[in-house]
Amino acid sequence: MNMQTRTPPSSPADNGYGFSDRIQRQLEHAAHLCAGQGGRMTPQRRDVLGLILTATTPVGAYDLLEQLKTSGRKPAPPTVYRALDFLLEHGLIHRIERLSAFVPCTHLQQDHPHDHSHGPAENCLHSAQFLICRSCGGVTEIADAPRVLDVLKSICGKKNFTMQSASVEVEGVCEDCAPASRGQKGPAPAPN
Amino acid sequence: MNMQTRTPPSSPADNGYGFSDRIQRQLEHAAHLCAGQGGRMTPQRRDVLGLILTATTPVGAYDLLEQLKTSGRKPAPPTVYRALDFLLEHGLIHRIERLSAFVPCTHLQQDHPHDHSHGPAENCLHSAQFLICRSCGGVTEIADAPRVLDVLKSICGKKNFTMQSASVEVEGVCEDCAPASRGQKGPAPAPN
DNA sequence: AGAATTGATGTAATATTATTACATATCATT
DNA sequence: AATGATATGTAATAATATTACATCAATTCT
Structure with a gap:
């Protein structure tokens, strides 16, 4: 009830997971992208995306849930699934159907500092x-x-x-x- | 322990589901196909395949389970999943990942009386x-x-x-x- | 600023899909 | 009949996902 006090998505303060600089850059990029589509990159969503970006293989929803639990919060399944839905809708992640697991969309992976050049959800x-x-x-x-x-x-x-x-x-x-x-x-x- | 008494797959006796003539022909065809691959088309498998062939949309495993229950038997999930595994391995059905549901492979659908011309599992x-x-x-x-x-x-x-x-x-x-x-x-x- | 509206999250319960482990039965051969 | 491989029965549980409803936060309007 205190470290929850809203920090803008780009702030390092709500990064309790030790995301690397590289991933923090990707997260900022993602935040810009979905801001451009009228979406809000909240801490929950940011954390979930960060965890997916960090993993080297597809991550399951309940894996994410476990990892989120380590950080003081005790989220339930809907928390994760809602974040995943958001990220899917904004083209930031994909679901691998065969694995019931999630991977980042490549356009986040290939380090561009931050350009707002393409709109993944609307047009394509x-x-x-x-x-x-x-x-x-x-x-x-x-x-x-x-x-x-x-x-x-x-x-x-x-x-x-x-x-x-x-x-x-x-x-x-x-x-x-x-x-x-x-x-x-x-x-x-x-x-x- | 009595109506279970083995009838060869092609017999009408174990057809408690009122499969149409057309589907019975397809079932025979399927039996020939998997016999050719060293597989046995048992009544369970036959019933599951028949139900999938009968449906007009993909069928879920638990749908199948329900339908199988109506016929005196009271199968549990593994029964259905084992039949599905067999049918998948022999190329007789497909799984639609997005739906967690199953459809017949088309080569069963397009009524050929019964030719043994192609081997769906080995080569392709x-x-x-x-x-x-x-x-x-x-x-x-x-x-x-x-x-x-x-x-x-x-x-x-x-x-x-x-x-x-x-x-x-x-x-x-x-x-x-x-x-x-x-x-x-x-x-x-x-x-x- | 205060009220109303919308969007996001918390929480508990439950639904749906799938697997494990082990016992039993059946089939094909010897 | 005895054997070994294949198939099925059964109970329990695991893994994935959703519903419904309460609460909280942000945004907008006056």
Whole structure:
């Protein structure tokens, strides 16, 4: 009832999670982005996004819940799900359906200091493509998306189907985990 | 402990669900297919597949469970999930991740009397593409798949990612539900 | 400033989807 | 009939997600 006293999102004061400078920059960027769309980056939402940005693999809602509990607060599921909904709606994170887990949208990851150049929610339809590694659990968002999307658009066009969102999830084994086909590493023995 | 007395899958005796002739033919076809892969189409699996084939929209595991209960048996979740796993592994159904629900694979739907021509599980990697209508809940499997798949394969190739399965789920509004853009029907007023 | 409105959060309970672990039964062969 | 593999029954529980309602904070209007 005292450290809760509203600090603007950009302040370091409400960062009880030791987010790195890099992630704090990404959080500020995100705050600017959703401010531009009339959204408010509250501490809750900021914390959830920060935790997702920090993780190296997709994070589940209840993982987030656990992590949030460590910080004095004792949130319940709706707290997390509401934050996730907000972040999804503003195009700051994606949900990996196969994993029931969440990853940051790439456009937050690739360090630009802070430009307000694109509007992820309004103009572009919600769509994303992922490569999911069964061995390391890592997820890569495919930047090469337009090609996939174009094909899908053309198919939908033919069928008079109005596309509102689309997700592509490819599951397999990533380069790093591939069992030494050309003298690389080899953490995973036999995927399936 | 008595009506359970094993009847071969093709017998009408274990059909307590009034499956139509058409679906019974599809079930036989499916039985042949998975027999060819060394799988056994047991009554449980047959019933689950029949129910999925009968439905016009994706069916959830617990829906299936309810329906199975009506027939004297009182199955528990594992019964259904095991049947679903089997049907998935043999390429007879697909899981729609966004809906946590299941649909038949199209190659069962398009009435061929019974040819044993293709092997859905061994050679082809597990992949499917769907158009999901938010208005009517209908799901269409995209037959046009190769194009999408080719793009994905090429992307994976570039990244040295070994694709094992892939799913594409496009959500939107289908032709029939589109609010009369050219004097069609118009069951759904305003999707989102 | 005070009242009204909207948006965000807290909280408890519950719903939905899925799995684990272990016992039992059935099938295919020897 | 005995065996080993496959399939099913059963109870308990785990993991994910939502509902409903109370409260609190920010914004706007007068």
